[in-house]
Amino acid sequence: MRLLLDPQLNPASETGWRRRWFDIIYRHDTPRARNFDLLLIVAILASVLVIMCDSVASIHARHAHWLYPLEWAFTVLFTAEYALRLAVVRRPWRYALSTWGLIDLLSILPTYLSLVLPGSQSLLAVRILRILRLFRVLKLTHYVEEGGILITALARSRRKIFLFVCALLTIAVIFGALMYVVEGPAHGFVSIPTSMYWAIVTMATVGFGDIAPQTSLGRFITSLLILIGYGIIAVPTGIYTAELASSLREASHEQSHLDRRGCPECGLEGHAPDALHCRHCGHALPAPMG
């Protein structure tokens, strides 16, 4: 949730237009602020759509004359918004170097870059990341809470998944080198890095088929690799599922153990539902309500 709320952002001044705009841009609990957020989201989605359409050759050929100016219009709009954001906070550098500030910058930079390096407009697709602001609009709904549980479980699985990726890479190196020796450049395994790419593609059960073993020994090793990958695919799912189940259990535990009786003597709370006496001072507890 740290990513979504940022209590350290303060308005540049307590009154005046900067304060008014700060409330519109950075807060999400007034009607005007919510309208601004919605407008921004529409603009982001429209802008990404324009970039996507412009990349299709047939659309580009016919509609480039108005898509190109539109792209620039969106960029100017987002640049103005970025400048405004920096203008109304007390410490502009802090915002500029925060995750959100960097995403804002990245989402306007490629258009200016395209004046020097043609073709870099496609990188504007990074603008889609700004859509994560969507969560701030939905803040009052259940989505953030649900997302919170998903992210908590991911964070808890962090170390286990890191170990898993290490194991995966180790296997990819060994099988990659083995296949490079066994199949050789003639069958598409042109180098160890390429073989590692193939090993990852195979173990993850993607299997493009752009590179495939053609010797009997290579096919035998591939079968082995697949069986190992098949056994290993269980690991991240298992890790995540187990952590998620425990997160969900805790969440429902907190809700169900709402025995909020306080001890009349010492005030201690959090007694077991079947407790008759305070576990601290031994005084009789009131009867549970639920």
Next chain:
Amino acid sequence: MRLLLDPQLNPASETGWRRRWFDIIYRHDTPRARNFDLLLIVAILASVLVIMCDSVASIHARHAHWLYPLEWAFTVLFTAEYALRLAVVRRPWRYALSTWGLIDLLSILPTYLSLVLPGSQSLLAVRILRILRLFRVLKLTHYVEEGGILITALARSRRKIFLFVCALLTIAVIFGALMYVVEGPAHGFVSIPTSMYWAIVTMATVGFGDIAPQTSLGRFITSLLILIGYGIIAVPTGIYTAELASSLREASHEQSHLDRRGCPECGLEGHAPDALHCRHCGHALPAPMG
């Protein structure tokens, strides 16, 4: 379950042929109604089979002269059934606009359309959706209950899976644009939408191989995308499994914890259903209620 039962359907009249047909068509608990349902299911399956066979070139060449009339026969049959359904309910529009009414309409429309637009008969395969009526015949068996648990767990995971699909699409946009820039149209990544299609195919570990990276950088980015996808594949499974486990636990909990008798002497609860005496103080328990 809401989808399967529809208590708001009322017969158009309380007596006469409409009432008789209403009982046959919409109810499922009399022998005649069950026979009608079975006949309907056989007709649906046969009709879908005819459409499938007719689409095979070699079968079409040899058997079109009797498959084509058969297709029309089924359509006329289903049209008659649809008219009958509308005729015997009190509010025909309500039924026509319900999920079932729309499926019924969709399953006869393409044949008539094919008089104008040749080739649209294949869309008749949508008739297979009518087979969901099958559940109504099986209503008395365990299948509906089991399906109910599966659907409950899906419904509970709804918001989490929506968040997950959003995350997936965001990653697809970013990696799609990246690969469009890195690999370019020469290697099959002809536009950002095409690259997104490739990113989805890759992340979901389908990997057709119709489009595959060919530069070293492209392969490195692909490996990264696969590892991300591999980590992410755990999420929907984890969500669904955790929810399903909790649904199953609740279902079995409801069955096993039906005994809420407290000991009249010491107040202890949680006795076995067959207990006659408190396991703590030995006092006689009240008779169980359930």
Next chain:
Amino acid sequence: MRLLLDPQLNPASETGWRRRWFDIIYRHDTPRARNFDLLLIVAILASVLVIMCDSVASIHARHAHWLYPLEWAFTVLFTAEYALRLAVVRRPWRYALSTWGLIDLLSILPTYLSLVLPGSQSLLAVRILRILRLFRVLKLTHYVEEGGILITALARSRRKIFLFVCALLTIAVIFGALMYVVEGPAHGFVSIPTSMYWAIVTMATVGFGDIAPQTSLGRFITSLLILIGYGIIAVPTGIYTAELASSLREASHEQSHLDRRGCPECGLEGHAPDALHCRHCGHALPAPMG
């Protein structure tokens, strides 16, 4: 477990050679019976290996002169064993029509068939099913118990997985017909059954790539199908995991709740570990041991 033990098999006679052979062939708890089982397993594996080797063109060209007789030798051996099995049981037909009897027959039939239909020897690979007898040798180990838990969980998930396969086929029919209309025979979608094959290959994330969408609309529908398949892949895993977890919990529950105190008054067992009094007659229980 029903498959592995067959208490209804009785020796044809209580004494004589038939009884002796019955004990060797059908029992697994004497040294001779275990030696017979081991010998049989070695013969089965060797025979399958011969069939596999013989199918490789280069090996066939060079070694057919001794592989072919070897194949016949194994067939004669298994035929003799089959005849012996039928000879020593009291009701030969009952055995011949049991699962094991049919597998035994299937594993010798193709060789005789190959005299009439050349090439059918490859079907001898069905012999590998006889290896399931292996479990009988391992009977005293933990493997059968573990397998039992796996099979119990599968059996419990039976109905849910059937529903799931129905849902899968329904989606395959609809998307198959849709892709047949959208892509058409020109892009490999030559008929609805072929399109259904493609839909199953895609949804299950296999993705051979022998058939792949080539139009924009086709690719969009494919992305949709993949997302649906991706969401659905969670279902069987979730079902099975939840059932397996509950099976394991029950198994460990049975082991951990070994409170085997019997009531001194009425003899009832199965008290809760913290019980001080019999839940049936209220008599004081002895103190727990563990």
Next chain:
Amino acid sequence: MRLLLDPQLNPASETGWRRRWFDIIYRHDTPRARNFDLLLIVAILASVLVIMCDSVASIHARHAHWLYPLEWAFTVLFTAEYALRLAVVRRPWRYALSTWGLIDLLSILPTYLSLVLPGSQSLLAVRILRILRLFRVLKLTHYVEEGGILITALARSRRKIFLFVCALLTIAVIFGALMYVVEGPAHGFVSIPTSMYWAIVTMATVGFGDIAPQTSLGRFITSLLILIGYGIIAVPTGIYTAELASSLREASHEQSHLDRRGCPECGLEGHAPDALHCRHCGHALPAPMG
């Protein structure tokens, strides 16, 4: 964890240079030992990187003149380290034949072999296995503990996963033979082992597409195999997830249920760790031990 710690290794002598080097090489708790470990890890990673780069044709063409000597330098370094390891332990043979000793040997052998057999340097990639020593450096962090839980769950699932692989191979043999008969060498199914390779690739949802069915019957059998594989993919995940969940539960159970004090008055157990009085009768509890 047995793999990581080896208490049976003893220094060759209690004093002198061998003892000093033993402490540096085999222990990991002094600053010098940790520096040695870090240096070793850097050397291993650098050496594997050199091998990988050298396998890329374009890099090899330009940089072979200094990559080749570097490769030999690493080999001489690791050979010296290996000799030192053997020199300072009391029983060199015991180390030489341990898992670590064999990995050490394997990671220097291919370079010497390459003098006789050109091209075998690529097998040096096995050096990456030495990186597992990394865990010894990280010993004091949480990683080993987390890895311990993952490995415990894998070890517990051992027998179940073995059964699963047997089932998988049995299905691969039968479907492989079937497809060999149905599709035949003309469509790429050139032998039963090749068909088995295809069946494994298909069931594991890898689906390279280098071999794909082309007849209707073959595609039908493939759909069947995929549905079976799809159902079966749940099994290892289910096994592992269930075991992992139970491992995690036990780990947290051990932490939370450390309080085994019974009430001196009524004997009730299961008090909270901070409880001073029995929650049932209010009697003072003995002080906690842990």
